Amino acid sequence: MVAVANNGYRAIAFDFRGYGLSEQPAEPEKANFKDLVDDVVGLLDSLGTNKAFLVGKDFGAIPAYLVSAIHPERVSGVVTLGAPFILPGPNAIQSHLLPEGFYVTRWQEPGRAEADFRRFDVKTVIRNIYTLFSKSEIPIARDDQEIMDLFDPSTPLPPWFSEEDLSLYASLYEKSGFRFALQVPYRTLTVDIGIVNPKVAAPALLIMGEKDYALKLPGMVDYVRTGxxxxxxxxxxxxxxAEGCHFVHEQLPEQVNPLIITFLDKHSI
Incomplete structure (x- = not known):
């Protein structure tokens, strides 16, 4: 945000409903990705912004692309990090090709992640997730494990993620909890939101680390590398x-920021 602002752009960050400092929906379990699309458009309306570039990381790529597909007149371009275009629905991710202990499958099961996370304080959960998901292997638990059990307590934080970063992130989840974060994306990833033959006409940029575990998801490499x-x-x-992991923007900002700024400059009117 600082980098793009320093290059003359207005940078806007917000917490989706149910996340961070935003309010919780009255019935989180009824929410899906279409609600996040509405949030983005509503935010642009409230700020009097007719058109914007959307930048999304991981599951944030999904609403970024969907806004562009449903409301093309509102989007100048899309940048995503760690995730390509994915349409929510039964075929969004091929979990059946991975063991039952695949983290997405585990977190889709109502109550399971809640029980797993509840064994620890929020800061420990965030530490474990950042450390586990910065590796190049997909987090998959054995039958006698939960996802949090995959973390080795002796493992230090990634060098690019400070204790200060951890404390800030944890404070936000201490406020919001994990209820909505488990609903969207995990428990609604397979929910069809009624979009047929989506097309993103806006220019787009996908930045991925070669060491991102997401590239090992079934079909992902072919989907991205073959075009x-x-x-x-x-x-x-x-x-x-080359050295990027799933959190490539935090890990390698000196490489990611120029890529984003070059894209913005190229496609700004």
Whole structure:
């Protein structure tokens, strides 16, 4: 945000409903990705912003692309990090091709992640997730494990993620809890939101780390590297960073920021 602001752009960050400092929906379990699309458009309306570039990390890529597909007149371009275009629905992710202990499968089961996380304080949960998900292997638990059991307490934080960062992130989840974060994305990832043959006409940039565990998800490498993703996002540039992990923007900001700024400069009117 500082980098793009320093280059003359207005940077806006917000917490989706149910996250961080935003309010909790009255019935979180009824929410899905379409609600997040509405949040983005509502935010732009409230700020009097007709058109914007959308930047999304991981599951944030989904509403970023969906806003562009449903409301193309509101989007100048899309940048996503760690995740390509994915349409929520039964085929969004091929969990059946991975063991039952796959973290997405585990977190989709009502109550299971809650019980797993409840064994620890919020700061420990965030520490464990950041450390586990910065590796190049997909987090998969054995039958006698939960996802939090995969973490080795002797493992230090990644060098690019400070104790100060951890404390700030934890404070936000201490306020919001994990209820909505488990609903969207995990428990609504397979919910069809009624979009048929989506097309993202806006220019787009996908930045992924070569060491991102997400590339090991079934079909992901072929989907991205063969350009099959361009079926949905025709005007897409893809950049891989050799040492990048799933949190590539936090890990390598000196490489990611110039890529984003160059994209903004190229496609700004």
């Amino acid at each position: 099959a993703v361009k079926t949905f996002v025709p005007d897409l540039d893809i950049t891989f960073l």
